[in-house]
Amino acid sequence: MEFFASLYEWWGLLSFYSPALSEHLRGWDITCSDFSGTPWYTYIAFISFTLTALVYAVFYHIIDSPRIAKRQHWFIFLVIAVLLSFLVAFSIPYNDVQNDNYCPQNTISIADCIGFGISNAIWTAIFFTIISILPYPRLLSTNCRHTPWKQ
Amino acid sequence: MQIGATKFYIVFVHYFNNQKIFHCRVITNTTIKIKGYINKAIFFLLMGGVLSPNFNYHTLDFILLCIFEIRNIILKIEFTLLSTVCMKKNWLCLVAGSLLALLSCSNKREELNNLAVECAKNNNDITETEYKRITDFIYREKGNKTFKKFFSDSSTLNHNEIINHLVSLFKQRKLQISDESLWNPSSQDLSSSKFIMNVFVENSASMDGYVKGITDFETALYNLLGDIKTSDDCLAMNLNYINKRIPYSKKDALQDDIKDFIEKLEPTVFRSRGGDRSVSDIGDILDTLLKVVDTSNVVLFVSDCVFSAGKNKDGQDYLNNQSVSVKIDFAEKLKNFDLSVVLLKLKSSYNGSYYDKFNTPIPLNTYRPYYIWLIGSYKQITNLIESGVLEKIKGGFLNKQVFATYNDCKKPEFKILMNRKKGSFRLSNNAQGPIKNAKAIHEGNSKVFSFTIAVDFSKYLRDESYFLDSNIYTTNANYTISVKPINDKTDISIKDYTHLLTLTTTTLRNEELKISVLDILPSWVEQSTSNDDTNIKNDSGEWGKTFGLKYLVEGMNDAYLQKTNTKILGTISIDIIN
Numbered sequence: 001m002e003f004f005a006s007l008y009e010w011w012g013l014l015s016f017y018s019p020a021l022s023e024h025l026r027g028w029d030i031t032c033s034d035f036s037g038t039p040w041y042t043y044i045a046f047i048s049f050t051l052t053a054l055v056y057a058v059f060y061h062i063i064d065s066p067r068i069a070k071r072q073h074w075f076i077f078l079v080i081a082v083l084l085s086f087l088v089a090f091s092i093p094y095n096d097v098q099n100d101n102y103c104p105q106n107t108i109s110i111a112d113c114i115g116f117g118i119s120n121a122i123w124t125a126i127f128f129t130i131i132s133i134l135p136y137p138r139l140l141s142t143n144c145r146h147t148p149w150k151q
Numbered sequence: 152m153q154i155g156a157t158k159f160y161i162v163f164v165h166y167f168n169n170q171k172i173f174h175c176r177v178i179t180n181t182t183i184k185i186k187g188y189i190n191k192a193i194f195f196l197l198m199g200g201v202l203s204p205n206f207n208y209h210t211l212d213f214i215l216l217c218i219f220e221i222r223n224i225i226l227k228i229e230f231t232l233l234s235t236v237c238m239k240k241n242w243l244c245l246v247a248g249s250l251l252a253l254l255s256c257s258n259k260r261e262e263l264n265n266l267a268v269e270c271a272k273n274n275n276d277i278t279e280t281e282y283k284r285i286t287d288f289i290y291r292e293k294g295n296k297t298f299k300k301f302f303s304d305s306s307t308l309n310h311n312e313i314i315n316h317l318v319s320l321f322k323q324r325k326l327q328i329s330d331e332s333l334w335n336p337s338s339q340d341l342s343s344s345k346f347i348m349n350v351f352v353e354n355s356a357s358m359d360g361y362v363k364g365i366t367d368f369e370t371a372l373y374n375l376l377g378d379i380k381t382s383d384d385c386l387a388m389n390l391n392y393i394n395k396r397i398p399y400s401k402k403d404a405l406q407d408d409i410k411d412f413i414e415k416l417e418p419t420v421f422r423s424r425g426g427d428r429s430v431s432d433i434g435d436i437l438d439t440l441l442k443v444v445d446t447s448n449v450v451l452f453v454s455d456c457v458f459s460a461g462k463n464k465d466g467q468d469y470l471n472n473q474s475v476s477v478k479i480d481f482a483e484k485l486k487n488f489d490l491s492v493v494l495l496k497l498k499s500s501y502n503g504s505y506y507d508k509f510n511t512p513i514p515l516n517t518y519r520p521y522y523i524w525l526i527g528s529y530k531q532i533t534n535l536i537e538s539g540v541l542e543k544i545k546g547g548f549l550n551k552q553v554f555a556t557y558n559d560c561k562k563p564e565f566k567i568l569m570n571r572k573k574g575s576f577r578l579s580n581n582a583q584g585p586i587k588n589a590k591a592i593h594e595g596n597s598k599v600f601s602f603t604i605a606v607d608f609s610k611y612l613r614d615e616s617y618f619l620d621s622n623i624y625t626t627n628a629n630y631t632i633s634v635k636p637i638n639d640k641t642d643i644s645i646k647d648y649t650h651l652l653t654l655t656t657t658t659l660r661n662e663e664l665k666i667s668v669l670d671i672l673p674s675w676v677e678q679s680t681s682n683d684d685t686n687i688k689n690d691s692g693e694w695g696k697t698f699g700l701k702y703l704v705e706g707m708n709d710a711y712l713q714k715t716n717t718k719i720l721g722t723i724s725i726d727i728i729n
Contacts, residue, residue: 032568034580103569
């Protein structure tokens with residue numbers, strides 16, 4: 001959990017959202033007693049990872065068409081992955097805020113939710129790029145193996 | 152061979168390979184020569200066993216048994232006066248053995264065992280009184296190492312250990328004492344909150360002023376008794392008058408009896424129902440009441456609690472003596488019973504003769520305080536308080552003080568709040584801390600760090616106002632404390648707590664912060680105490696006071712302090728890491 005928390009909080013170097021949302025995403029429960037609530041950091045990380053991998057698979061292995069083998073097409077898929085991740089990361093805490101499903105001692109704003117969405121989006125972009133650089137399983141693609149960079 | 156209550160083995164080894172015992176050098180300067188290594192070994196082993204602090208005859212048996220096993224020696228260890236071997240030597244051996252026995256006579260463990268056996272042989276059972284004799288003996292020997300296992304801490308008896316010891320002892324001594332006939336405090340339904348309420352109204356002469364006509368005193372008492380009688384926990388109610396004795400009793404009172412009792416609260420009835428109404432020996436009365444209190448009986452005592460020192464008595468000495476007497480009585484009761492006391496101060500119209508410290512009657516027509524005591528087990532008193540009957544008393548009460556040992560409340564429940572702070576910090580485990588990454592903020596010229604904790608003081612049975620006094624809190628670090636009650640029960644994060652403590656420091660550092668809540672007498676006790684009531688007629692400041700009250704309450708408080716050995720109600724510990 002702390003691993004994902006550190007990633008999203010950029011090891012304390014960058015702050016896209018408030019500490020109150022950090023506590024909530026770590027699982028600070030609604031009675032403000034301990035971290036027995038939902039560990040959203042971990043869940044959102046895995047959801048984002050899965051979505052990114054899915055988008056990667058769709059581009060490289062499911063569609064795998066010469067008509068979308070150019071770099072700009074890859075970029076479109078990157079944007080799709082980023083947008084999906086942003087939506088996931090934004091909507092989950094936003095939903096809790098709307099339903100007052102968080103420790104009332106904390107103050108979580110919509111700006112915090114947007115900030116967390118942006119943080120998740122950035123990591124998705126990085127992750128998508130990294131897995132696109134790796135030779136495998138990209139080389140298993142028939143038509144897109146050289147997208148976005150020639151192998 | 153038995154002499155009195157002490158059984159002892161005398162001498163030993165009379166024949167083994169023709170070795171003989173001669174004399175014994177222990178205390179009498181006679182000498183013993185033991186020939187042969189085997190006998191020497193036996194002798195020293197036995198002496199070591201006898202002189203050890205844990206010596207008992209079981210140890211002796213064990214040592215000899217070992218010797219038997221190892222060497223397969225049949226060793227006769229009984230003294231025979233009629234032995235055919237040299238009578239002179241036996242005579243000396245008797246002396247030696249007697250001295251050895253004398254050493255062991257002082258063994259307290261054996262005394263305890265003998266006491267227990269004596270009690271058991273009485274009626275083939277151990278009654279509550281006999282059990283108390285045994286525990287009294289153990290308590291007196293609490294400094295003795297061999298009795299350490301009978302205490303769970305420095306002053307609390309471990310009844311399980313005592314019972315186990317008794318069971319094992321009776322088995323060894325082949326006494327047929329069944330579990331049912333062995334009185335066991337833990338088998339009593341101590342967890343039960345149901346009780347028989349025993350009401351005692353003091354009917355000394357000074358109480359007449361409270362019952363002339365219809366007064367707030369009567370209304371409040373009637374209301375309270377009615378509420379208690381109709382509660383689920385009250386099995387029955389006994390109504391009594393009390394002064395130097397109990398001159399009137401009505402057992403198992405019904406609602407009509409309570410009504411009749413209240414209606415008959417008049418000076419004429421007080422007088423007619425008799426007893427020695429001339430003095431108020433509150434200490435004696437409390438002693439009588441404490442004897443009534445047990446797991447099934449709660450006492451409700453109503454009195455003006457005015458001490459009567461009497462003519463030609465030094466008031467101060469008298470009050471001090473009364474205080475000590477109260478302390479001793481309560482301390483004695485606390486040894487074997489988880490006693491709790493609620494003391495309520497109320498006020499009522501008073502029209503009658505007030506008796507000052509010299510027992511001089513002074514006509515008075517004003518409002519005067521009186522006191523209601525509830526004395527019972529912790530469970531019973533807790534339930535009575537939580538039922539809200541005290542808050543429903545007509546006219547209400549002015550002050551309340553609760554005395555209890557609070558064995559289970561040494562660490563009150565608390566929660567560190569994430570809001571209401573200055574600076575920042577993280578909680579990495581739970582709301583009990585530790586506080587990590589603590590950072591102060593600049594305020595003026597200093598750096599301030601502050602945080603708030605929600606604390607649950609409800610288990611202490613005290614008025615919430617007691618905990619609002621910041622003087623009852625101390626810390627081991629440089630933190631100031633301010634307190635507020637929690638009134639908003641809609642906030643689910645703090646609805647189970649009673650107070651908010653805000654801790655502030657200008658010297659933030661890594662440390663374990665300890666907040667202690669002190670157990671002190673509330674200020675109203677001192678404020679309600681009169682030291683000289685002789686001028687009460689003209690001094691309106693005395694009308695709301697009670698002569699000697701402080702001494703009475705301090706006596707009780709000292710008894711509890713002696714039991715708990717601490718002035719601290721509870722402690723909260725929080726690790727702070729910056």
